[in-house]
Amino acid sequence: MPLRDRTLGWGLAAPALLWTVAFFVVPFVVMGAMSLATLDGRTLVWGLSLSNYAEIADKAYIWRAILVSLEITLTVTALSVLLAYPLAWIIAFRVPQRWQRLALLLAILPFWTSYVVRSYAWLLVLAREGVVNQTLMTLGLIAEPITLANTRIATVTGFVHFFVMLLTLTIFANLVQLSPNYRRAAMDLGANAFQTFWHVVLPLTLPGIVTGAFLTFVLCIGDYITPQILGGNNELTVPQVIMVQLGRRADFPLASALAIVLMGLVTLAYLACARWLRLDRI
Amino acid sequence: MMRAAPWLYLVAAFVFIYLPVGALVLFSFQGGSLPVPPFDGPSLQWYGDILSDDDLTDALRNSLIVAVGSAAVACALGFLAAYALARFVLPGAALMRGLLIAPLTVSYLIVGLGLLMVLQRLGLGLSLWTAGIGHVVINLPLCFAIIYASMGAQQQNAERAARDLGANEAQVILLITAPMLAPAILAAFFLSVTLSWDEFIIAFLLTRFDITLPVEIWSMLRSGLSPRLNAIGSLVFLVSVTAVLLLEILVFRKRA
Structure with missing residues (x-):
């Protein structure tokens, strides 16, 4: 393409670039500035104050929220990978070829339920009079309904359900890309099924797993709906605390500082798995 | 066993x-x-x-409008940017690609929060438009990435042939590139529609009276x-x- 066309190239790229700058970069900068502002009563005072960050470091309930968010996110990420890997494996290597696409499609279909609705659906299952309690009581396994809704167990279950589907998809894509020759070679050289998996298949699919796990981490730690609907207000996660600041107190500076902290956590996770991450392969 | x-x-x-x-x-x-x-x-x-229930059917209609509208805008902008970055040698192309993809790495809550603060500073009211703007922000990176990834040499040859035969740039884009990329554009469009249709937190923060379905469901949940x-x-x-x-x-x- 000759260089004289450059203006046209700029012109075509401009709308998307301008949109991203105006509605993403600018708000982001404003949020950064806001996190350094303070509230005097109800009036906003711009400045370069670190008092919001000091408040975050100072308040026990915020520390607690950061810890809860991290605990839930790490549990969810680990459980989802452990449950999704065998599922992806079975669909990739055990289900007959002609049923594979159908099996995969079915395995991730509920992924497309609206996420507010999906959390509500888990509430139906886990509620005091819900499906699980009724079933267990009918079977005579428990005498009294057990509390499942409004607990961390419910939050984790709802998250794991969602991310198992997401990870099954990404891990499946990795497994089928793998040439069967690797497995055949390992078997020929005398490796048993487990050794083949542990020394050959697992290392080769590790980038895919880490990429999926990172995605899980990012989406999980930033989600407000699932902990709010399923976990209730017994223990708050960081997004819940942000929403409390916005809703009850209209404390935009503190909410912004918390959002920056949330991004810091994601950046840390990114650095921790940068070695294996292949974001272009999603 | x-x-x-x-x-x-x-x-x-x-x-x-x-x-x-x-x-x-x-x-x-x-x-x-x-x-x-x-x-x-x-x-x-x-x-x-x-x-x-009128509240619900209104919300359903609002959701459809926002989903289809924001998906169409995101697809159009994403397609043009993908065409520009795949077909022209532009200085800073890597930076522009990075900028266009960047919103993917930030959680929706933060995108919504940032936009809300800007709109409040500017004194603009919240409406379906503002929710739509937010949805374009989150769907544009996906549309751009999907369409950019499917721009190959195959279409480029057809584009050259069309130009040799006297087509101008607009004709090339509309009559050659866009139809050849139809599967990718459709995929991007449907994905954007589904994501926007489902989206809660941005719609919650950026609407007030006209609300979308997930927000209405949320208020029923209480x-x-x-x-x-x-x-x-x-x-x-x-x-x-x-x-x-x-x-x-x-x-x-x-x-x-």
Whole structure:
């Protein structure tokens, strides 16, 4: 393409670039500035104050929220990978070829339920009079309904359900890309099924797993709906605390500082798995 | 026993995956007013109930408008940017690609929060427009990435041929590139529609009076379990599944 066309190239790229700058970069900068502002009563005072960050470091309930968010996110990420890997494996290597696409499609279909609705659906299952309690009581396994809704167990279950589907998809894509020759070679050289998996298949699919796990981490730690609907207000996660600041107190500076902290956590996770991450392969 | 183990796992996984959806759909046909066992249906009263609820049908309409509108804008902008970055040698192209992809790495809550603060500073009111703007921000990176990835040498040759035959740039884009990339553009469009249709937090922060369906469902949720929620949830699920199946049949079947 000759260089004289450059203006046209700029012109075509401009709308998307301008949109991203105006509605993403600018708000982001404003949020950064806001996190350094303070509230005097109800009036906003711009400045370069670190008092919001000091408040975050100072308040026990915020520390607690950061810890809860991290605990839930790490549990969810680990459980989802452990449950999704065998599922992806079975669909990739055990289900007959002609049923594979159908099996995969079915395995991730509920992924497309609206996420507010999906959390509500888990509430139906886990509620005091819900499906699980009724079933267990009918079977005579428990005498009294057990509390499942409004607990961390419910939050984790709802998250794991969602991310198992997401990870099954990404891990499946990795497994089928793998040439069967690797497995055949390992078997020929005398490796048993487990050794083949542990020394050959697992290392080769590790980038895919880490990429999926990172995605899980990012989406999980930033989600407000699932902990709010399923976990209730017994223990708050960081997004819940942000929403409390916005809703009850209209404390935009503190909410912004918390959002920056949330991004810091994601950046840390990114650095921790940068070695294996292949974001272009999603 | 060992032979059966994978199949048992598969069945268990499918039970886990379909348990909530199954409960949702089953109890949307509940006769009584609590969507929990025992099942005493089937009854269609809750579907009748929600379809005659103006708040809900308004929200449904709003959601469709925002989803289709924001997906169309995101696709158009993403396509033009992908064409520009794939076909022209522009200084700073890597930086521009990075900038266009960047919103993907930030959680929706933060995108919504930032936009809300800017709109408040500017004194602009919240409406379906503002929610739509937010949805374009989150869908543009996906549309750009999907369409950019499918721009290959194959279309480039056809574009050159068209130019040699006297087509101007607009004709090349509209008559050659866009039709050849139709599968990718359709995929990007459907994905954006589904994501926007489902999106809660940005729509919650950036709308006030005209609200979208997920926000309406959220406000209904405050009054606890109800078969009305089951019915509306089942309908939403049906719409999403239809979109996914259409995508599967229209776009991916052809490739296979």
